[in-house]
Amino acid sequence: MVAMKAAVFHAANEPLTIEQLEIAEPEGFEVRVRTVASGVCHSDLHFVDGFYQMKTPAVLGHEAAGVVEAVGPLVTEFQPGDHVIACLSTFCGKCERCLEGQTHLCTNKPQRSPDQPPALTWNGDPVGQGFRVASYAEQMLIHENGLVKIGDDIPMASAALIGCGVTTGVGAVLKTAKVEAGSTVAVFGCGGVGLAAIQGARIAGARKIIAVDMVEHKLGTARELGATHSVDASTGDAVAKIREITGGGVDYAFEAIGLKVAAEQAFEAIRPGGTATIIGMIPVGQKVELPGAAFLGEKKIQGSNMGSNHFKVDMPRYIEFYQRGLLQLDQMITARARLEDVNDRLRAMKEGEVARSVLMFD
Ligand SMILES: NC(=O)c1ccc[n+]([C@@H]2O[C@H](COP(=O)([O-])OP(=O)(O)OC[C@H]3O[C@@H](n4cnc5c(N)ncnc54)[C@H](O)[C@@H]3O)[C@@H](O)[C@H]2O)c1
Ligand SMILES: [Zn+2]
Numbered sequence: 001m002v003a004m005k006a007a008v009f010h011a012a013n014e015p016l017t018i019e020q021l022e023i024a025e026p027e028g029f030e031v032r033v034r035t036v037a038s039g040v041c042h043s044d045l046h047f048v049d050g051f052y053q054m055k056t057p058a059v060l061g062h063e064a065a066g067v068v069e070a071v072g073p074l075v076t077e078f079q080p081g082d083h084v085i086a087c088l089s090t091f092c093g094k095c096e097r098c099l100e101g102q103t104h105l106c107t108n109k110p111q112r113s114p115d116q117p118p119a120l121t122w123n124g125d126p127v128g129q130g131f132r133v134a135s136y137a138e139q140m141l142i143h144e145n146g147l148v149k150i151g152d153d154i155p156m157a158s159a160a161l162i163g164c165g166v167t168t169g170v171g172a173v174l175k176t177a178k179v180e181a182g183s184t185v186a187v188f189g190c191g192g193v194g195l196a197a198i199q200g201a202r203i204a205g206a207r208k209i210i211a212v213d214m215v216e217h218k219l220g221t222a223r224e225l226g227a228t229h230s231v232d233a234s235t236g237d238a239v240a241k242i243r244e245i246t247g248g249g250v251d252y253a254f255e256a257i258g259l260k261v262a263a264e265q266a267f268e269a270i271r272p273g274g275t276a277t278i279i280g281m282i283p284v285g286q287k288v289e290l291p292g293a294a295f296l297g298e299k300k301i302q303g304s305n306m307g308s309n310h311f312k313v314d315m316p317r318y319i320e321f322y323q324r325g326l327l328q329l330d331q332m333i334t335a336r337a338r339l340e341d342v343n344d345r346l347r348a349m350k351e352g353e354v355a356r357s358v359l360m361f362d
């Protein structure tokens with residue numbers, strides 16, 4: 001057992017508190033990783049805001065890069081000193097979804113069994129490992145199928161973003177929707193995920209990329225990262241503007257906010273035969289309402305989970321995009337902070353101040 005500092009989530013709408021926790025030594029296929037950088041993704045905030053529930057106390061954070069410190073006896077893929085990115089899409093490799101190649105939808109994600117000691121404890125009591133990653137902490141205990149090795153020369157803050165937001169946004173475009181060159185695309189929400197989707201659309205060769213947000217500086221960043229048009233949803237009807245720009249609707253729309261109305265707008269904004277892809281986490285219990293007659297126009301709507309990733313092959317490819325300058329990750333990091341600043345960084349995200357905050361541990 002190793003002592004470490006972590007931010008503990010107690011209950012919705014309460015601040016996380018920094019505590020001294022204990023993390024177990026790796027067993028079996030587990031790896032203990034020293035966290036170097038952890039992005040602050042809106043999915044954590046949805047739990048803090050009470051729109052999604054998890055058992056507490058728990059440690060949140062799931063967009064992380066770090067250095068391997070210790071490996072379990074069955075691990076052959078990693079060794080101490082390796083630089084890694086964590087991914088919440090841990091997979092078993094044996095369930096029907098995994099065997100059909102949809103490892104991101106694994107139905108039997110590996111985790112400690114009740115007869116093993118808990119991964120995290122606080123004064124001897126178990127603490128939940130949010131998203132099986134729990135990166136708002138100095139150390140992480142992750143199954144080897146939740147990690148991928150990266151080069152020692154990749155900046156850790158940028159690598160961390162690939163751990164969730166980038167894989168989610170780029171993957172939604174390239175893997176879930178499979179946007180073709182020459183397409184028209186609209187992206188609702190220009191936070192970490194939306195900005196990654198915009199870059200995915202640029203990489204795919206989209207002809208028009210329309211960024212939609214309520215905050216002007218977010219639209220500015222979106223244009224720098226590849227949007228050809230921007231629409232300020234705070235000043236009028238975003239769907240009407242998208243229809244005007246495209247002469248009748250986009251081929252592909254992406255919702256990257258987590259808002260029922262934005263999901264409905266994304267569906268409205270596509271042309272007949274177009275596809276709307278919902279990435280955002282719409283609060284549990286809320287329904288998305290669609291005009292039934294629109295299905296006669298062969299309009300399609302689908303979800304996207306973590307960019308439909310096969311992260312062990314996708315993440316190294318996204319790093320190559322980064323090295324070639326196709327994926328601009330450094331530009332997405334608008335603030336670096338410490339673990340102790342986590343509540344303030346969640347606030348900054350809620351208030352639309354930042355593209356992405358990254359907590360740095362070194
Ligand atoms: N499906 C998945 O696997 C997956 C993975 C990661 C994140 N997510 C979800 O994706 C969503 C986006 O995450 P993020 O980290 O980029 O969040 P973020 O807070 O960084 O970005 C959201 C953006 O939406 C904008 N926005 C808010 N209301 C708007 C409105 N009415 N119209 C237009 N723009 C509006 C905000 O200004 C902000 O720029 C969240 O719901 C998150 O939980 C889903
Ligand atoms: Zn995330």
Ligand SMILES: [Zn+2]
Nearest residue numbers: 092095098106
């Ligand atoms: Zn599986």
